[in-house]
Amino acid sequence: MTRLAVVGGGFMGSQIATQAALHGIEVRLQDVSAEQLEKSMTANRGHIQRRVDKGRLTPADLEAALARVRTTTDLAEAVRDAEVVIEAVVEDLDVKRQVFSELDELAPPEAVLASNSSTMVISKLAGATGRPDRCANMHFFSPVLVMELCEVVMGPQTSEATAERCLALVREMGRTPVLVRKEIDGFIVNRILHAATQEAYRLLDGGVAEFQDIDTAVEKGLNWPMGPFRLGDFTGLDVTYNARLHIYRTTGDPNYKPSPRLREKVEKGELGRKTGKGWYDYSS
Ligand SMILES: NC(=O)c1ccc[n+]([C@@H]2O[C@H](COP(=O)([O-])OP(=O)(O)OC[C@H]3O[C@@H](n4cnc5c(N)ncnc54)[C@H](O)[C@@H]3O)[C@@H](O)[C@H]2O)c1
Structure with missing residues (x-):
């Protein structure tokens, strides 16, 4: 061993x-x-x-x-x-x-x-x-x-x-x-996660759908265990925000600019499960 x-x-x-x-x-x-x-x-x-x-x-x-x-x-x-x-x-x-x-x-x-x-x-x-x-x-x-x-x-x-x-x-x-085989920022999983999360925030920011409906669509339509907003609450919205900011700053790619709605949550200290409120309310 x-x-x-x-x-x-x-x-x-x-x-x-x-x-x-x-x-x-x-x-x-x-x-x-x-x-x-x-x-x-x-x-x-x-x-x-x-x-x-x-x-x-x-x-x-x-x-x-x-x-x-x-x-x-x-x-x-x-x-x-x-x-x-x-x-x-x-x-x-x-x-x-x-x-x-x-x-x-x-x-x-x-x-x-x-x-x-x-x-x-x-x-x-x-x-x-x-x-x-x-x-x-x-x-x-x-x-x-x-x-x-x-x-x-x-x-x-x-x-x-x-x-x-x-x-x-x-x-x-x-x-x-x-x-x-080739080193790349975010490796495989975080690249795919960030791409999906980015699209979810674009839909939210564009007023296309509410976050609950985006989560439901991803959970029921793609069979992912958690939609991007529920997952964000689970890992901590500050983590999601900082990860996006890091990619935005290192790549300069405007696609990765953190959503204003996400920034607002972080500024209010609504970071997800760990603070009792994020996109969803966990106080009960
Ligand atoms: N937390 C996650 O979700 C996650 C997931 C994947 C990878 N990572 C990576 O794992 C690493 C650690 O993250 P974490 O969440 O466990 O952090 P953590 O803060 O829980 O643990 C870091 C530990 O490093 C110790 N430390 C600091 N300087 C040291 C030194 N010079 N020598 C020995 N120990 C030292 C600290 O005392 C602390 O216990 C980071 O590189 C992070 O990117 C974290």
Whole structure:
């Protein structure tokens, strides 16, 4: 089994580690904050406990899985023996480049260094290392303990062997990989999601239909589990807004300019489920 290290023990990193551990992989999980590691792993215990409650996992399997995740604040200790390192630290280019440079020093020379970033393609990080051929994006979806997919994305210098290594790890973790051969902003899923969301907002802004009807059309006509507005409430309208703004600023494409109706929601603090109101009302 792969010797895995995950760097960044927040929401995504800790779930990536836990998902791997549920499939028998020994993982070292590192974060700069011991408190964060403790908080994340307590939350993950709660998530998996629900599987035990439903009879889908034995209490012994739960304990064995959690014992496979060894947490530390010491980066050198975390990555010393790793075959693959998945970075899931805060979405900040300077921080990530610093982490990649340290990983290059501390991880074995043959180890693959992958980033879970949603917006930073690997060529922005691989240059901080002396092994750009062994770097790739491994983009998991939130929440990792539920969502099946991982996009493995090759940068211009990523080798075929590195891509294969990442694909194999995703399968080993009980997840489904897809390979993106050319790095591109948004990879596959977010590009398609943004295109559909953009069209939904265009229809709304143009007065063509109300948001409830657009959601119903997408849910019943395309069989998507959630329409774009319901999904926005679920992920947080600030996340949708910032993602659109990021693409608009980086591409200059006016199609991605965030909708004024969306901006209004964000300014009012109506961010979706987490604030009790977004497009829909969750107060009851
Ligand atoms: N949240 C999502 O829905 C989602 C989905 C896919 C990918 N991602 C990506 O995952 C990454 C992490 O996102 P998250 O939502 O888990 O964020 P988070 O804020 O929950 O976790 C980030 C963690 O990084 C730690 N950290 C900061 N600097 C560090 C360093 N130098 N070394 C080690 N740890 C450090 C923080 O203490 C924190 O625990 C981001 O790159 C993001 O783009 C997030």
